[in-house]
Structures are given as structure tokens and as C-alpha cells.
Amino acid sequence: MATIMHKILGEVECVASARSRSIRLSVKPSGAVRLSYPRQAGQRRALSFLESRVEWVEATRRKIAARQAELPHISRAEVERLRDTTRRTLPDKTRQLAARLGFDCGRVTIRAARTKWGCCTSENNLSLSLFLATLPDHLQEYVIIHELCHTVHHNHSAAFHALVDRCVEGKEKLLDRELRSYRIPVIDE
Ligand SMILES: [Zn+2]
Incomplete structure (x- = not known):
């Protein structure tokens, strides 16, 4: 090179x-x-x-x-503040949702992911983007539910979407459309 x-x-x-x-x-x-x-x-x-x-x-x-x-922009200092808050709040929120909906998830880690709001590993550990904190509560919940459903279906099959839809009371399409109107911010150097 x-x-x-x-x-x-x-x-x-x-x-x-x-x-x-x-x-x-x-x-x-x-x-x-x-x-x-x-x-x-x-x-x-x-x-x-x-x-x-x-x-x-x-x-x-x-x-x-x-x-x-x-795209929305965010400073490094703001990212660190979000990291602090989300580390304190998101794992608990996830465990509460999992308990309420009857999911069994492993570890919940928070990362400064900019390409995805969240993901679920094959071992059912969840990784959530700290930028979730820039979304309204109901969309944060929707993303977490989407990832929790991946602990049952590790794909985006019809069965997976049916499960998500049940968990959000038939509003998956609506929530998904709303989520798409949000962008993960660009971090200013
Ligand atoms: Zn997914």
C-alpha cells in the first residue's frame, strides 16, 4: 500500500x-x-x-x-455524557422489558455504534447504541424490543416480524416508519 x-x-x-x-x-x-x-x-x-x-x-x-x-451533529463531550447516562439506564430498561415480555437475554452492552441502533449476538447478548438516547422513549423501547425478539429468531423472517408486532401491539410498521425518520448523529472531531 x-x-x-x-x-x-x-x-x-x-x-x-x-x-x-x-x-x-x-x-x-x-x-x-x-x-x-x-x-x-x-x-x-x-x-x-x-x-x-x-x-x-x-x-x-x-x-x-x-x-x-x-445529519444531526454531536460533540465528543456530548457523546461521553450520553455514554454515562445510557450505561446507567439502558441495561435496566432492557431487563425490565425482557421481564415484562418474557424474553431471556444475556449481557447488555452500550457502544457508540453509528451504523445501527442495536444488535443481538448469537449468544443472545445485546449491544445497544448510546445514540438510542437521542430517540423519544417509545422508539428506544421499540428498538430494544426488536433486539429482544432476535433472541428468539436470529433473522428477519416473517415469524420474527410477527413476534415484534405482537410485542408492540400491532404497531411495528408504524414505529419502523417513525424510526426511519431519525438519523444517528455525526460526531464532530
Ligand atoms: Zn434486526
Whole structure:
């Protein structure tokens, strides 16, 4: 792996791989650019491909920046405050819900997950995002119930959704739609 300095794009990570079949260019959420190519294609061909896609990279970076500007933002200090509160409240809340609805769950851990509100392992341990605290109570509860139902069905089968729907009194679709209107915040560096 090598990093080259492109005159317009700045740093570009170049990765020659024996396994890759074609030249691939990607832009990460941070705006960092990665160019990977089959070793046999050679860096020169990869770089001329990059040259032909400079405008695309710039447009993609603009799109990412615009999308991030629309998302809610949160400071590091605020994240730490949320971590403190959620560690004190969410595991208890989860155990109370589990008891009320008759689920048996393992450990409950709180993480600063930004891609998912929660997840359930095959050992029935629950991992919840501390950003759940940015949701209204009834949606926090809905996410926890969704994860608790995964202790019974480790998939998103019809049986799983039927169970969730029973636990939320027939409001799964409604709650799901409401949840989708919320975004996990971007953490400002
Ligand atoms: Zn799920």
C-alpha cells in the first residue's frame, strides 16, 4: 500500500492486490480516496484511470459533505455524557422489558455504534447504541424490543416480524416508519 499525492485530490491511497480483478476507486465518508487495482494492471494504468475520474471524486465528496450537513451533529463531550447516562439506564430498561415480555437475554452492552441502533449476538447478548438516547422513549423501547425478539429468531423472517408486532401491539410498521425518520448523529472531531 502506498499513498500518492494527487495535485487536485490530495492524498490517494493506492493498493495493488493480487486478488482484485478490476481497478476500483472509492471515496470514504471522511473524503479519503482509495484506488485499488490488480497488481498485473500496474500503477500507471490505475493512475490514468484515477485521472479520468477526478471530477467524479470531487462530485462524490460534495455529495458526502451535503449529506453530512443534513445529519444531526454531536460533540465528543456530548457523546461521553450520553455514554454515562445510557450505561446507567439502558441495561435496566432492557431487563425490565425482557421481564415484562418474557424474553431471556444475556449481557447488555452500550457502544457508540453509528451504523445501527442495536444488535443481538448469537449468544443472545445485546449491544445497544448510546445514540438510542437521542430517540423519544417509545422508539428506544421499540428498538430494544426488536433486539429482544432476535433472541428468539436470529433473522428477519416473517415469524420474527410477527413476534415484534405482537410485542408492540400491532404497531411495528408504524414505529419502523417513525424510526426511519431519525438519523444517528455525526460526531464532530
Ligand atoms: Zn434486526
